[in-house]
Amino acid sequence: xxxxxxxxxxxxxxxxxxxxxxxxxxxxxxxxxxxxxxxxxxxxxxxxxxxxxxxxxxxxxxxxxxxxxxxxxxxxxxxxxxxxxxxxxxxxxxxxxxxxxxxxxxxxxxxxx
Amino acid sequence: xxxxxxxxxxxxxxxxxxxxxxxxxxxxxxxxxxxxxxxxxxxxxxxxxxxxxxxxxxxxxxxxxxxxxxxxxxxxxxxxxxxxxxxxxxxxxxxxxxxxxxxxxxxxxxxxxxxxxxxxxxxxxxxxxxxxxxxxxxxxxxxxxxxxxxxxxxxxxxxxxxxxxxxxxxxxxxxxxxxxxxxxxxxxxxxxxxxxxxxxxxxxxxxxxxxxxxxxxxxxxxxxxxxxxxxxxxxxxxxxxxxxxxxxxxxxxxxxxxxxxxxxxxxxxxxxxxxxxxxxxxxxxxxxxxxxxxxxxxxxxxxxxxxxxxxxxxxxxxxxxxxxxxxxxxxxxxxxxxxxxxxxxxxxxxxxxxxxxxxxxxxxxxxxxxxxxxxxxxxxxxxxxxxxxxxxxxxxxxxxxxxxxxxxxxxxxxxxxxxxxxxxxxxxxxxxxxxxxxxxxxxxxxxxxxxxxxxxxxxxxxxxxxxxxxxxxxxxxxxxxxxxxxxxxxxxxxxxxxxxxxxxxxxxxxxxxxxxxxxxxxxxxxxxxxxxxxxxxx
Numbered sequence: 001x002x003x004x005x006x007x008x009x010x011x012x013x014x015x016x017x018x019x020x021x022x023x024x025x026x027x028x029x030x031x032x033x034x035x036x037x038x039x040x041x042x043x044x045x046x047x048x049x050x051x052x053x054x055x056x057x058x059x060x061x062x063x064x065x066x067x068x069x070x071x072x073x074x075x076x077x078x079x080x081x082x083x084x085x086x087x088x089x090x091x092x093x094x095x096x097x098x099x100x101x102x103x104x105x106x107x108x109x110x111x112x113x
Numbered sequence: 114x115x116x117x118x119x120x121x122x123x124x125x126x127x128x129x130x131x132x133x134x135x136x137x138x139x140x141x142x143x144x145x146x147x148x149x150x151x152x153x154x155x156x157x158x159x160x161x162x163x164x165x166x167x168x169x170x171x172x173x174x175x176x177x178x179x180x181x182x183x184x185x186x187x188x189x190x191x192x193x194x195x196x197x198x199x200x201x202x203x204x205x206x207x208x209x210x211x212x213x214x215x216x217x218x219x220x221x222x223x224x225x226x227x228x229x230x231x232x233x234x235x236x237x238x239x240x241x242x243x244x245x246x247x248x249x250x251x252x253x254x255x256x257x258x259x260x261x262x263x264x265x266x267x268x269x270x271x272x273x274x275x276x277x278x279x280x281x282x283x284x285x286x287x288x289x290x291x292x293x294x295x296x297x298x299x300x301x302x303x304x305x306x307x308x309x310x311x312x313x314x315x316x317x318x319x320x321x322x323x324x325x326x327x328x329x330x331x332x333x334x335x336x337x338x339x340x341x342x343x344x345x346x347x348x349x350x351x352x353x354x355x356x357x358x359x360x361x362x363x364x365x366x367x368x369x370x371x372x373x374x375x376x377x378x379x380x381x382x383x384x385x386x387x388x389x390x391x392x393x394x395x396x397x398x399x400x401x402x403x404x405x406x407x408x409x410x411x412x413x414x415x416x417x418x419x420x421x422x423x424x425x426x427x428x429x430x431x432x433x434x435x436x437x438x439x440x441x442x443x444x445x446x447x448x449x450x451x452x453x454x455x456x457x458x459x460x461x462x463x464x465x466x467x468x469x470x471x472x473x474x475x476x477x478x479x480x481x482x483x484x485x486x487x488x489x490x491x492x493x494x495x496x497x498x499x500x501x502x503x504x505x506x507x508x509x510x511x512x513x514x515x516x517x518x519x520x521x522x523x524x525x526x527x528x529x530x531x532x533x534x535x536x537x538x539x540x541x542x543x544x545x546x547x548x549x550x551x552x553x554x555x556x557x558x559x560x561x562x563x564x565x566x567x568x569x570x571x572x573x574x575x576x577x578x579x580x581x582x583x584x585x586x587x588x589x590x591x592x593x594x595x596x597x598x599x600x601x602x603x604x605x606x607x608x609x610x611x612x613x614x615x616x617x618x619x620x621x622x623x624x625x626x627x628x629x630x631x632x633x634x635x636x637x638x639x640x641x642x643x644x645x646x647x648x649x650x651x
Contacts, residue, residue, distance in 0.1 A: 020285065020289065025281070028285060032285070032288050032289075035288075035289070035292045036292060038292075039292045039295045039296055039299075042295075042296055042299055043295060043298075043299040046299040046300065046302055046303040047302075047303075071302070071308075072299070072302070075251060075298075075299075075302075078251070078255065079295055082255070082258045082291075083288075083291070085262070086258070086261075086262060086265070086284070086288055086291070087288070089262070089265055089284070090281075090284050090285070090288065093265075093269065093277060093280055093281050093284060094281065096277050097274075097277045097278060097281055100274045100277060101274055101277075101278070106281065106282065106285075107278065108274065108277075108278040
């Protein structure tokens with residue numbers, strides 16, 4: 001399972017970086033979204049990958065290895081909210097830029113080739 | 114009882130701007146005086162709170178001057194911790210001062226050319242204060258994001274195509290940095306099992322070799338995020354475009370936002386990788402030193418190359434970041450204390466310069482022309498009257514003297530505080546700490562700083578001669594007292610730093626000494642007891 005997770009995070013991260021480096025604003029925002037998915041999965045895995053286990057320990061005399069770590073889940077939740085909000089803000093700026101400059105190039109003008 | 118009440122003061126620098134900012138959203142733009150009043154109330158309140166925190170930390174109200182606030186009353190490694198120590202107090206004071214200056218300046222004109230300007234300013238102040246006060250890595254991320262979200266809005270303030278283009282690039286760079294920040298935080302959590310900064314520092318010396326490697330990788334990725342914010346070369350290309358496009362009061366506040374990155378580096382680096390960190394001691398010092406040195410070189414070339422004053426001021430901000438990072442990297446208390454002095458004086462001077470530039474530009478183009486584009490984009494009908502407000506006598510004298518003052522502090526000419534700051538840095542670098550290699554790099558850094566001062570003199574003098582002497586001035590611009598006063602205030606604080614350099618330096622010496630002896634900080638944070646449950650009391 002670790003290998004699948006690692007490969008998928010790697011693919012997401014790599015595609016995200018490539019897209020962010022593209023000249024069109026839509027590509028950039030797609031790249032940013034992919035990066036934030038990759039980062040969220042990465043945080044999740046950092047609490048050790050576990051399947052079908054409860055995250056909260058209620059009593060003291062239990063084996064913590066049988067439970068998932070709740071903290072990364074809380075972190076991911078916060079990171080999702082913040083990432084979502086700032087990406088939405090970027091979307092608004094993107095549209096404003098498109099409206100004012102008439103092009104979707106990140107520099108606000110087409111590169112002359 | 115008193116002790117527990119005064120500890121609530123630690124959370125106020127976050128709560129006050131949050132409440133005032135939320136209130137400002139609901140106030141109508143037509144009620145401008147009320148909005149201004151609430152903003153000034155908050156900024157003035159922050160200054161008063163910072164002063165009282167200074168008093169409390171200095172007079173040993175809390176053991177060793179480290180105040181800990183346990184939000185939700187969980188003991189330290191769990192739950193949210195706010196910590197105030199001498200460094201945090203210095204940064205809080207600087208934030209309050211700059212916030213007051215920027216608000217004051219925008220009360221005449223810039224506060225009117227967009228919606229929610231004052232609310233966003235309050236949220237920016239909240240984020241900055243939170244970042245300085247938090248004792249927890251993840252909350253540092255949250256407060257960074259609050260600061261950045263507010264700054265995204267503020268960079269766009271006064272809405273024109275130039276600002277939107279700059280804002281778009283600024284947002285992308287910072288979103289990428291936030292991703293890196295999270296990756297770094299996650300790796301540190303995986304290695305150390307905690308996010309509380311004091312707890313991380315306490316566990317670092319005992320990490321197993323595998324975990325230590327993971328920890329150092331995480332810290333390095335985290336450092337990329339911080340260093341991009343503090344504009345180290347080659348991560349600084351976004352800065353001149355953004356700062357020169359932003360409206361002047363916003364640019365003045367953004368000068369402080371770069372310093373948050375430096376604060377984070379200083380705090381985490383001294384805490385986690387100090388002498389006592391065993392194998393990891395001074396991790397990354399070389400990178401900070403050379404990165405800082407190259408940044409100074411990049412900034413000085415940029416100052417030479419720029420024609421516009423806005424870009425020149427941006428490059429001087431880059432030079433000051435580079436100088437700070439390189440000086441901090443020497444890792445001893447004398448250098449850190451000198452760097453803090455330089456941070457205070459250069460931040461205020463560059464911010465004052467950002468504000469002054471707009472007034473100086475009016476010599477060449479009258480104010481109405483400058484704002485016309487913005488007003489048109491925003492469809493504001495009532496033009497601000499040129500004649501409104503009290504004008505100051507002899508505007509050219511004020512502009513000239515203000516310019517000379519800013520320039521002298523930025524390049525470090527005697528007798529103002531810039532000179533004392535640079536002299537302190539040289540003194541600390543030559544004072545004979547460390548081995549031969551460290552001393553050689555100290556000499557190299559001194560050479561670079563002197564060279565950057567020379568470049569600054571030449572670039573600023575060229576601009577001054579062109580503006581004040583060579584420009585055909587038809588008539589001196591009309592300056593309002595309310596616009597001139599904040600610049601005067603910021604420069605006056607720098608003069609005060611010069612006159613009171615002794616006491617200030619001694620305070621910063623104590624600050625640096627406690628930074629380089631993190632055991633005390635760690636102990637205070639981890640042993641602060643939670644408030645007992647009322648039901649358990651006898």
